Amino acid sequence: xxxxxxxxxxxxxxxxxxxxxxxxxxxxxxxxxxxxxxxxxxxxxxxxxxxxxxxxxxxxxxxxxxxxxxxxxxxxxxxxxxxxxxxxxxxxxxxxxxxxxxxxxxxxxxxxxxxxxxxxxxxxxxxxxxxxxxxxxxxxxxxxxxxxxxxxxxxxxxxxxxxxxxxxxxxxxxxxxxxxxxxxxxxxxxxxxxxxxxxxxxxxxxxxxxxxxxxxxxxx
Amino acid sequence: xxxxxxxxxxxxxxxxxxxxxxxxxxxxxxxxxxxxxxxxxxxxxxxxxxxxxxxxxxxxxxxxxxxxxxxxxxxxxxxxxxxxxxxxxxxxxxxxxxxxxxxxxxxxxxxxxxxxxxxxxxxxxxxxxxxxxxxxxxxxxxxxxxxxxxxxxxxxxxxxxxxxxxxxxxxxxxxxxxxxxxxxxxxxxxxxxxxxxxxxxxxxxxxxxxxxxxxxxxxxxxxxxxxxxxxxxxxxxxxxxxxxxxxxxxxxxxxxxxxxxxxxxxxxxxxxxxxxxxxxxxxxxxxxxxxxxxxxxxxxxxxxxxxxxxxxxxxxxxxxxxxxxxxxxxxxxxxxxxxxxxxxxxxxxxxxxxxxxxxxxxxxxxxxxxxxxxxxxxxxxxxxxxxxxxxxxxxxxxxxxxxxxxxxxxxxxxxxxxxxxxxxxxxxxxxxxxxxxxxxxxxxxxxxxxxxxxxxxxxxxxxxxxxxxxxxxxxxxxxxxxxxxxxxxxxxxxxxxxxxxxxxxxxxxxxxxxxxxxxxxxxxxxxxxxxxxxxxxxxxxxxxxxxxxxxxxxxxxxxxxxxxxxxxxxxxxxxxxxxxxxxxxxxxxxxxxxxxxxxxxxxxxxxxxxxxxxxxxxxxxxxxxxxxxxxxxxxxxxxxxxxxxxxxxxxxxxxxxxxxxxxxxxxxxxxxxxxxxxxxxxxxxxxxxxxxxxxxxxxxxxxxxxxxxxxxxxxxxxxxxxxxxxxxxxxxxxxxxxxxx
Numbered sequence: 001x002x003x004x005x006x007x008x009x010x011x012x013x014x015x016x017x018x019x020x021x022x023x024x025x026x027x028x029x030x031x032x033x034x035x036x037x038x039x040x041x042x043x044x045x046x047x048x049x050x051x052x053x054x055x056x057x058x059x060x061x062x063x064x065x066x067x068x069x070x071x072x073x074x075x076x077x078x079x080x081x082x083x084x085x086x087x088x089x090x091x092x093x094x095x096x097x098x099x100x101x102x103x104x105x106x107x108x109x110x111x112x113x114x115x116x117x118x119x120x121x122x123x124x125x126x127x128x129x130x131x132x133x134x135x136x137x138x139x140x141x142x143x144x145x146x147x148x149x150x151x152x153x154x155x156x157x158x159x160x161x162x163x164x165x166x167x168x169x170x171x172x173x174x175x176x177x178x179x180x181x182x183x184x185x186x187x188x189x190x191x192x193x194x195x196x197x198x199x200x201x202x203x204x205x206x207x208x209x210x211x212x213x214x215x216x217x218x219x220x
Numbered sequence: 221x222x223x224x225x226x227x228x229x230x231x232x233x234x235x236x237x238x239x240x241x242x243x244x245x246x247x248x249x250x251x252x253x254x255x256x257x258x259x260x261x262x263x264x265x266x267x268x269x270x271x272x273x274x275x276x277x278x279x280x281x282x283x284x285x286x287x288x289x290x291x292x293x294x295x296x297x298x299x300x301x302x303x304x305x306x307x308x309x310x311x312x313x314x315x316x317x318x319x320x321x322x323x324x325x326x327x328x329x330x331x332x333x334x335x336x337x338x339x340x341x342x343x344x345x346x347x348x349x350x351x352x353x354x355x356x357x358x359x360x361x362x363x364x365x366x367x368x369x370x371x372x373x374x375x376x377x378x379x380x381x382x383x384x385x386x387x388x389x390x391x392x393x394x395x396x397x398x399x400x401x402x403x404x405x406x407x408x409x410x411x412x413x414x415x416x417x418x419x420x421x422x423x424x425x426x427x428x429x430x431x432x433x434x435x436x437x438x439x440x441x442x443x444x445x446x447x448x449x450x451x452x453x454x455x456x457x458x459x460x461x462x463x464x465x466x467x468x469x470x471x472x473x474x475x476x477x478x479x480x481x482x483x484x485x486x487x488x489x490x491x492x493x494x495x496x497x498x499x500x501x502x503x504x505x506x507x508x509x510x511x512x513x514x515x516x517x518x519x520x521x522x523x524x525x526x527x528x529x530x531x532x533x534x535x536x537x538x539x540x541x542x543x544x545x546x547x548x549x550x551x552x553x554x555x556x557x558x559x560x561x562x563x564x565x566x567x568x569x570x571x572x573x574x575x576x577x578x579x580x581x582x583x584x585x586x587x588x589x590x591x592x593x594x595x596x597x598x599x600x601x602x603x604x605x606x607x608x609x610x611x612x613x614x615x616x617x618x619x620x621x622x623x624x625x626x627x628x629x630x631x632x633x634x635x636x637x638x639x640x641x642x643x644x645x646x647x648x649x650x651x652x653x654x655x656x657x658x659x660x661x662x663x664x665x666x667x668x669x670x671x672x673x674x675x676x677x678x679x680x681x682x683x684x685x686x687x688x689x690x691x692x693x694x695x696x697x698x699x700x701x702x703x704x705x706x707x708x709x710x711x712x713x714x715x716x717x718x719x720x721x722x723x724x725x726x727x728x729x730x731x732x733x734x735x736x737x738x739x740x741x742x743x744x745x746x747x748x749x750x751x752x753x754x755x756x757x758x759x760x761x762x763x764x765x766x767x768x769x770x771x772x773x774x775x776x777x778x779x780x781x782x783x784x785x786x787x788x789x790x791x792x793x794x795x796x797x798x799x800x801x802x803x804x805x806x807x808x809x810x811x812x813x814x815x816x817x818x819x820x821x822x823x824x825x826x827x828x829x830x831x832x833x834x835x836x837x838x839x840x841x842x843x844x845x846x847x848x849x850x851x852x853x854x855x856x857x858x859x860x861x862x863x864x865x866x867x868x869x870x871x872x873x874x875x876x877x878x879x880x881x882x883x884x885x886x887x888x889x890x891x892x893x894x895x896x897x898x899x900x901x902x903x904x905x906x907x908x909x910x911x912x913x914x915x916x917x918x919x920x921x922x923x924x925x926x927x928x929x930x931x932x933x934x935x936x937x938x939x940x941x942x943x944x945x946x947x948x949x950x951x952x953x954x955x956x957x958x959x960x961x
Contacts, residue, residue, distance in 0.1 A: 009557060010465050012381025016649040033555075050647075052379040055465025108959070111374050111642045114656070142378070142644040198646045203665075203780070205657075 001027040003045040013050035024210030034067040048089030061091030090191035101150035107174025111144040126219035130211040137208035139194035148175040236263035264492035271593035274722035298750025309343035312404035314755035319401040323368025328376040328462040336488035343407025355396035379464035384643035385662030391631040397760025417487040419505030422568040429560035430536040434519035437532025466535040482545035503590030508569035517559040600728035609820040611884035620938035634952035658787030658867030660705035672780035674708035683822035692737025699773030707841035708775030720764025744827035786850035789868035791924040799893030803884025810887035848897035874921035875931035882932035
């Protein structure tokens with residue numbers, strides 16, 4: 001089992017993702033610089049970490065979506081490699097066209113950092129299989145632009161096809177239909193605003209995030 | 221209209237903030253008049269901010285050494301030994317004046333600046349704290365300042381990716397015209413890989429890297445060394461603009477450059493920018509330095525030598541590289557997309573020489589700039605003592621429930637959730653306790669180990685106002701106590717001394733006595749000062765701030781499983797107050813918030829008692845007898861019990877039989893006290909251990925139910941539902957900021 005964490009200039013959860021994956025799955029993790037033009041061979045999981053890629057000075061994730069490595073990430077995702085974007089990584093996936101919708105400024109126009117309770121609305125995915133039997137998961141959010149938006153037709157389709165994977169119990173940022181995380185139609189690309197990479201052992205307040213990494217790599 | 225006559229150098233000196241006799245001294249040291257660039261360099265190096273000319277004499281009273289001190293004051297930050305070859309590097313610094321003028325950028329660059337002080341020494345920043353003082357909530361500027369400062373702190377720290385884990389926020393009309401923004405950064409490094417600023421030899425290459433130099437922040441250090449009048453906003457151009465993305469890149473590039481082995485000495489460009497960094501590096505190393513200003517990466521065209529030397533553009537570093545390693549940085553700077561240039565060389569002349577456009581624009585000896593700055597022994601008068609108050613001098617509440625609700629919802633005591641939810645407290649995935657979790661200190665793990673750092677920021681300005689000496693002692697003791705309360709071994713402090721105009725003897729008296737009190741507490745508690753910052757002239761139109769010597773404390777927890785907080789109170793547990801209670805109500809929160817009085821001597825701090833009480837509590841935590849601990853401070857026993865109950869979601873019944881008046885017992889702010897919770901079968905152990913330690917204790921109540929109730933000498937005093945307390949405690953700040961809770 002092998003995972004890759006992509007490092008953009010301004011990523012700041014890259015180490016957190018590496019440690020979270022190592023601690024929860026024992027998998028080896030390669031750090032891949034955004035300027036690289038190839039992914040290491042034999043990657044089972046790609047993670048786009050949180051942070052402020054390029055300072056988020058343009059739209060969040062817009063610059064990172066054009067980084068050289070993203071062509072490889074897209075190709076791998078199309079081949080079916082499990083790909084997760086967390087927080088800023090979710091924004092990058094939307095900007096790169098790998099997931100529908102966009103992340104807008106939070107409803108209250110402020111950054112918000114707090115633990116949130118999530119409903120696992122689909123535990124049939126390769127990322128959430130491990131949550132079976134338990135409907136709730138606790139993780140923290142930390143974002144200024146985590147307000148998920150898509151047109152109603154897209155939202156209807158996401159809900160209808162089981163692509164809404166996590167929902168907030170108490171919406172912290174105004175996300176449409178309380179959506180916290182979605183997957184693509186093929187089921188191998190996940191984007192989420194809450195941080196499983198900050199919830200991988202009990203000392204951190206929750207170990208619920210570890211299940212996500214375990215599921216993603218177990219399915220590989 | 222005729223043109224204004226050209227200004228003389230002496231007139232310019234006054235404009236740059238130098239006194240006439242200081243200008244005379246410059247002329248004497250140079251044996252000639254300085255030119256404009258040289259005068260600019262002198263004026264910032266001799267500013268209060270850079271030279272500590274009013275406080276230096278007294279700062280020497282602080283104990284700065286100890287078995288765990290690796291590097292004390294004088295470097296960019298203090299360094300302590302945390303065992304296993306690891307070191308913790310930390311410092312606190314003010315950004316008061318800029319934050320008042322331009323709150324977002326002022327606060328943001330305060331955070332950026334203090335982080336640079338820490339990673340400049342080789343540490344990766346792992347925790348941020350902030351100590352904020354705003355004016356009265358009803359002052360027309362307060363809300364805008366709170367909103368801007370908080371957004372600025374979050375905007376910078378969140379982006380760089382360092383968790384903001386603790387802090388304190390006060391409101392008082394004394395800060396109406398001068399808010400305080402004190403930011404602290406804590407970092408981790410290998411003890412054998414600490415980097416210093418002294419240039420080790422002549423003939424070495426000087427490299428500039430980071431952001432380009434622009435015209436922002438020119439004379440920021442001078443501005444920070446003067447009083448304000450109504451035209452403070454006109455000084456906005458002296459405030460710098462922060463770029464946290466650049467800072468993040470700068471951290472990674474700096475740490476990579478250090479790891480490459482190329483760095484001989486390094487210093488960030490903070491206050492007074494290129495001037496102070498080059499002067500300090502060469503001055504400390506006892507060498508000279510020559511800079512080619514044409515090589516400095518510039519953001520704007522046509523910058524003068526004066527502007528480049530005085531600019532406080534952010535996110536810039538100056539490094540001196542080892543011989544033959546000059547090109548090493550190239551790949552690193554390119555990878556991280558940073559500007560970089562070789563801008564000079566160290567020399568054996570002992571002079572600062574600046575060249576620009578083919579001319580020598582400055583050539584001055586470093587000695588007078590660096591270690592021969594003016595030193596003042598300013599006259600001071602002893603502060604007027606306030607009478608000690610007894611319970612009879614202070615009215616008891618007529619309505620206990622109303623008094624408690626008022627206390628818990630007053631601006632200083634109310635929950636600051638509104639602000640700390642805007643700070644990323646969890647990035648780096650090592651945060652164990654933060655502002656949200658109900659603990660007396662923030663706690664972050666030492667990455668990859670069982671160890672953890674406990675961090676806190678403390679001062680009680682109303683105590684320092686009424687008695688600078690006792691208040692100074694209390695600030696240090698409270699930091700020590702907060703670290704103890706989470707189970708940490710307190711190691712050392714950084715201080716941030718915020719006062720008014722030192723040229724006024726009564727203000728100088730506050731400075732001198734507060735320092736003496738702090739120094740005594742540091743010595744008695746083996747809690748040395750390893751770094752610090754002085755911010756004077758916090759006055760507007762002649763009104764000084766309350767004296768505010770902020771203390772940032774750092775402690776070590778050997779095994780983070782053995783830590784305490786106050787959010788795990790369980791029904792049926794017994795509440796024990798460790799320490800002695802006499803009922804000190806002078807300068808108390810109860811006195812101010814419920815009775816509207818700010819008089820009286822603050823509670824005295826018995827340092828020997830403080831130490832043995834704290835040592836007892838730490839041993840109770842370590843041995844697992846209790847893991848639920850809260851120190852007693854603002855609002856006394858009632859406030860501690862309410863905070864514990866709210867954080868745990870469990871009610872508390874307090875009832876004490878003793879000789880004290882009820883209000884003195886419940887609201888008194890006697891020092892060296894902790895509220896702990898234990899299973900009732902541990903009471904015998906507590907009794908034995910307290911007797912052995914020679915510390916008083918009192919069983920004060922029991923946990924359970926869903927209300928906080930108080931029973932006094934003559935029966936029940938109040939019973940308040942947790943929901944009602946929570947609504948009051950959580951409701952004030954969102955309501956003040958104009959948002960639904």
